Amino acid sequence: MAKQRILLQLDSDPQPSVFDAVVAVDAGVEHLLARCGVTVESVRDLVHGAMFTRGPDDLRQTAIFIGGSDVAKGEALLAEIRATFFGPLRVSVMLDSNGANTTAAAAVIAAEKHVRLADAAALVLGGTGPVGERVARLLAREGANVRVGSRSSQRAAAVCEKIAAAVSDAQLTPHATDTPAGIGNALEGVTIVISAGGAGVQLLSAAARTASQTIQVAVDLNAVPPVGLEGIDPQDRGTERDTAACYGAIGVGGTKMKIHKAALRRLFTTNDAILDAEEIFEIGRSL
Amino acid sequence: MAKQRILLQLDSDPQPSVFDAVVAVDAGVEHLLARCGVTVESVRDLVHGAMFTRGPDDLRQTAIFIGGSDVAKGEALLAEIRATFFGPLRVSVMLDSNGANTTAAAAVIAAEKHVRLADAAALVLGGTGPVGERVARLLAREGANVRVGSRSSQRAAAVCEKIAAAVSDAQLTPHATDTPAGIGNALEGVTIVISAGGAGVQLLSAAARTASQTIQVAVDLNAVPPVGLEGIDPQDRGTERDTAACYGAIGVGGTKMKIHKAALRRLFTTNDAILDAEEIFEIGRSL
Amino acid sequence: MAKQRILLQLDSDPQPSVFDAVVAVDAGVEHLLARCGVTVESVRDLVHGAMFTRGPDDLRQTAIFIGGSDVAKGEALLAEIRATFFGPLRVSVMLDSNGANTTAAAAVIAAEKHVRLADAAALVLGGTGPVGERVARLLAREGANVRVGSRSSQRAAAVCEKIAAAVSDAQLTPHATDTPAGIGNALEGVTIVISAGGAGVQLLSAAARTASQTIQVAVDLNAVPPVGLEGIDPQDRGTERDTAACYGAIGVGGTKMKIHKAALRRLFTTNDAILDAEEIFEIGRSL
Numbered sequence: 001m002a003k004q005r006i007l008l009q010l011d012s013d014p015q016p017s018v019f020d021a022v023v024a025v026d027a028g029v030e031h032l033l034a035r036c037g038v039t040v041e042s043v044r045d046l047v048h049g050a051m052f053t054r055g056p057d058d059l060r061q062t063a064i065f066i067g068g069s070d071v072a073k074g075e076a077l078l079a080e081i082r083a084t085f086f087g088p089l090r091v092s093v094m095l096d097s098n099g100a101n102t103t104a105a106a107a108v109i110a111a112e113k114h115v116r117l118a119d120a121a122a123l124v125l126g127g128t129g130p131v132g133e134r135v136a137r138l139l140a141r142e143g144a145n146v147r148v149g150s151r152s153s154q155r156a157a158a159v160c161e162k163i164a165a166a167v168s169d170a171q172l173t174p175h176a177t178d179t180p181a182g183i184g185n186a187l188e189g190v191t192i193v194i195s196a197g198g199a200g201v202q203l204l205s206a207a208a209r210t211a212s213q214t215i216q217v218a219v220d221l222n223a224v225p226p227v228g229l230e231g232i233d234p235q236d237r238g239t240e241r242d243t244a245a246c247y248g249a250i251g252v253g254g255t256k257m258k259i260h261k262a263a264l265r266r267l268f269t270t271n272d273a274i275l276d277a278e279e280i281f282e283i284g285r286s287l
Numbered sequence: 288m289a290k291q292r293i294l295l296q297l298d299s300d301p302q303p304s305v306f307d308a309v310v311a312v313d314a315g316v317e318h319l320l321a322r323c324g325v326t327v328e329s330v331r332d333l334v335h336g337a338m339f340t341r342g343p344d345d346l347r348q349t350a351i352f353i354g355g356s357d358v359a360k361g362e363a364l365l366a367e368i369r370a371t372f373f374g375p376l377r378v379s380v381m382l383d384s385n386g387a388n389t390t391a392a393a394a395v396i397a398a399e400k401h402v403r404l405a406d407a408a409a410l411v412l413g414g415t416g417p418v419g420e421r422v423a424r425l426l427a428r429e430g431a432n433v434r435v436g437s438r439s440s441q442r443a444a445a446v447c448e449k450i451a452a453a454v455s456d457a458q459l460t461p462h463a464t465d466t467p468a469g470i471g472n473a474l475e476g477v478t479i480v481i482s483a484g485g486a487g488v489q490l491l492s493a494a495a496r497t498a499s500q501t502i503q504v505a506v507d508l509n510a511v512p513p514v515g516l517e518g519i520d521p522q523d524r525g526t527e528r529d530t531a532a533c534y535g536a537i538g539v540g541g542t543k544m545k546i547h548k549a550a551l552r553r554l555f556t557t558n559d560a561i562l563d564a565e566e567i568f569e570i571g572r573s574l
Numbered sequence: 575m576a577k578q579r580i581l582l583q584l585d586s587d588p589q590p591s592v593f594d595a596v597v598a599v600d601a602g603v604e605h606l607l608a609r610c611g612v613t614v615e616s617v618r619d620l621v622h623g624a625m626f627t628r629g630p631d632d633l634r635q636t637a638i639f640i641g642g643s644d645v646a647k648g649e650a651l652l653a654e655i656r657a658t659f660f661g662p663l664r665v666s667v668m669l670d671s672n673g674a675n676t677t678a679a680a681a682v683i684a685a686e687k688h689v690r691l692a693d694a695a696a697l698v699l700g701g702t703g704p705v706g707e708r709v710a711r712l713l714a715r716e717g718a719n720v721r722v723g724s725r726s727s728q729r730a731a732a733v734c735e736k737i738a739a740a741v742s743d744a745q746l747t748p749h750a751t752d753t754p755a756g757i758g759n760a761l762e763g764v765t766i767v768i769s770a771g772g773a774g775v776q777l778l779s780a781a782a783r784t785a786s787q788t789i790q791v792a793v794d795l796n797a798v799p800p801v802g803l804e805g806i807d808p809q810d811r812g813t814e815r816d817t818a819a820c821y822g823a824i825g826v827g828g829t830k831m832k833i834h835k836a837a838l839r840r841l842f843t844t845n846d847a848i849l850d851a852e853e854i855f856e857i858g859r860s861l
Contacts, residue, residue, distance in 0.1 A: 003600060004599055004600075006595075006596060006599055008592060014329070015322055015325075015329060015332070015333060016322075017332075017336055018295060018320060018322075018332075018333045018334075018335075018336025018337055018340075019335065019336035019339065019340055020336075021293075021318075021320050021336070022293055022320075022336060022337065022340035022341065022349065023340055025291055025293055025318045026290060026291075026340070026341070030599075031595075031599045031606065032318065032320075033592060033595050033596075033606075033608070034320070035589055035590075035592075038589075042588070042589060045589070045591075045592075046589060046592045047592075048592075048593070049591055049592025049593035049594075049595070049596060050592055050596065052593065053592075053593055053596035053597055053600070053831075054596065054600070062596065257340075301616070302609055302612075302616060302619070302620060303609075304619075304623055305582060305607060305609075305619075305620045305621075305622075305623025305624055305627075306622065306623035306626065306627055307623075308580075308605075308607050308623070309580060309607075309623060309624065309627035309628065309636065310627055312578055312580055312605045313577060313578075313627070313628070319605065319607075321607070544627075
């Protein structure tokens with residue numbers, strides 16, 4: 001009898017995410033084992049339970065999902081899980097704390113529908129947050145000229161350095177985008193603008209956006225008003241506004257959800273996949 | 288493919304109720320997501336996870352059950368959940384903390400088999416506890432003349448006012464029932480007596496009960512001896528005693544369980560049901 | 575419709591064991607209700623939820639598994655659960671905290687393949703730990719002459735007394751095995767040696783082991799190097815070494831896992847089984 005599909009949901013928050021649980025069920029998970037308050041110290045025992053229970057031919061039917069609201073904690077859990085595996089004793093793992101990987105993938109896929117990424121100049125507002133950093137990393141990897149925007153030019157520069165260390169030949173420049181002059185400078189010649197800032201914080205005025213003659217696609221990942229890009233509606237899904245194709249948070253949400261489910265299904269095809277931003281982006285692209 | 292039935296069990300206790308979980312499985316829930324220690328502060332995120340994951344056509348396959356031993360906490364969770372929903376983005380919800388709604392419904396349904404509620408005079412002993420208050424509310428709504436009995440006439444009066452505010456034309460009177468005189472007064476002309484007090488506390492002596500010439504049905508909701516109505520056996524299920532049909536806690540337990548399962552199944556027929564005492568009573572009546 | 579198989583996993587640790595959960599799924603459990611941090615004080619309510627929800631004919635479809643890393647806590651939970659049941663209102667229970675019962679059963683079954691237990695002289699190293707004590711108890715029950723080895727002769731004597739109180743006609747002698755002389759004395763005439771000490775602690779040197787002319791089977795239950803019996807490989811599974819059939823922790827792991835699953839399946843055949851070391855050993859023997 002074929003073993004049932006078990007997903008071990010490791011969540012760093014005090015309650016395991018209901019959102020992640022429902023999506024797991026809808027992606028075909030048969031038994032969901034949810035653990036909350038998971039720490040780097042406690043994760044090893046949980047992973048051993050996933051590694052040491054099924055034979056080599058059945059290990060692909062067990063997988064791990066890392067969630068929770070804190071992306072840094074999720075990344076630390078992923079590192080510890082990788083270190084726990086040895087040899088063929090491993091199961092597939094997906095990291096999507098705070099939905100950061102699936103959201104970043106959906107945003108870049110939306111942009112790619114309108115602009116060839118390798119030729120693009122892209123501004124990522126809120127570029128030092130977990131989603132923004134991933135958006136910038138995915139764009140840089142595709143050969144785009146990426147401008148990382150932040151209130152703090154130091155933090156923007158730190159993110160540029162971090163991405164450059166991971167992506168060879170990345171074209172990255174940090175921008176302080178908290179003044180009209182800084183924004184204007186960052187927007188020069190830009191064809192893609194993606195806003196990945198915090199909920200309810202406007203990062204770009206409609207006036208500044210429409211003053212640009214070059215923006216071809218604008219993506220706002222904030223569903224809570226005021227949105228990050230003034231004038232974009234959360235429901236926008238390729239909506240034409242001032243010559244740019246516009247996307248709001250709900251507009252990319254459908255794609256994000258499809259990517260999330262496809263990535264979960266992908267986990268159960270092998271026992272050695274590690275799905276972080278790049279792998280999840282490729283899964284999204286293939287849909 | 289039809290989506291699977293997911294029940295989000297929100298429990299205010301440190302451990303999610305096993306009782307509620309087993310009944311959920313037996314009512315056809317396919318995936319149970321149990322969360323414990325749920326508070327008004329933490330419930331919003333959990334509810335968002337239920338609201339924002341499935342499309343409009345599939346939302347009816349997700350539902351919420353509110354449980355735990357503290358009925359006041361359950362009511363506060365229900366209020367917060369109602370406030371979290373907006374527009375069509377909602378799922379059905381059942382409140383049954385401490386089994387209060389299903390127990391109250393089962394008690395009134397037992398009484399209704401023997402007495403027309405609109406013509407009845409009913410005494411609810413332990414009427415200020417969560418089950419007693421619900422029994423009184425259900426009886427008042429059906430047009431019965433309801434006497435709310437309590438050791439404290441102030442608390443009884445407060446419950447009467449609370450119910451009157453919710454049920455138009457309710458006939459309610461508070462009674463202090465901690466003295467023989469008070470009990471005697473409260474029992475005058477009563478056709479229904481229902482005891483909903485704490486475990487192991489006798490609220491009515493056999494002598495006082497049999498002295499009444501009018502009681503046609505007596506329901507005791509306490510399974511732990513001594514029972515609330517002296518002389519009633521927990522197993523009684525319409526047992527004739529001194530011209531009254533008598534019910535004990537175990538005797539109404541079968542009906543309570545049937546109502547519980549029917550209410551759970553009802554949740555999955557629509558995405559906008561809110562099942563509190565009245566709705567659960569109607570479901571019980573229709574069985 | 576037949577009721578679904580529900581296993582209530584009661585774990586004394588802060589996280590419920592993933593290992594136990596996966597094995598439960600693979601043994602055919604349809605709904606797993608995992609509870610962590612379970613204490614003697616909190617277990618009664620959980621057990622009531624299992625006892626009071628299904629009718630007599632369906633109670634066999636609900637069962638309890640006691641796990642967690644602390645065997646003493648598991649034993650205390652089992653005692654409290656037994657005290658909670660009354661009359662026919664009960665469900666089957668399996669105790670396997672820290673895998674102690676399935677491991678002890680697998681070790682003795684491995685030994686029994688090579689030596690008739692009733693004629694055997696057996697030395698149990700690490701005999702005062704939870705696994706060692708169970709190994710000694712199972713061997714004593716089969717009529718073997720059992721030597722309980724420990725660093726502390728007092729602790730060894732206490733274990734002997736405890737087993738003697740439970741097993742009539744048990745042949746038991748305590749041995750301090752922390753010196754070469756003590757080990758040598760304990761090994762005299764022994765045909766079975768089983769090491770059940772802590773991870774990474776060598777309890778018997780290869781020299782001492784090979785000096786014995788009588789050992790026919792050697793079982794080491796420690797997978798973490800250094801192993802308990804020097805020269806035994808964790809993968810050994812009846813491997814011939816110096817005229818003795820040798821077993822390592824991984825070598826008996828397959829049998830242990832088969833016993834674990836068979837015991838879980840056994841739970842769902844009746845509603846009144848209590849599976850502790852002896853019962854689990856018999857299930858293992860019958861495979």
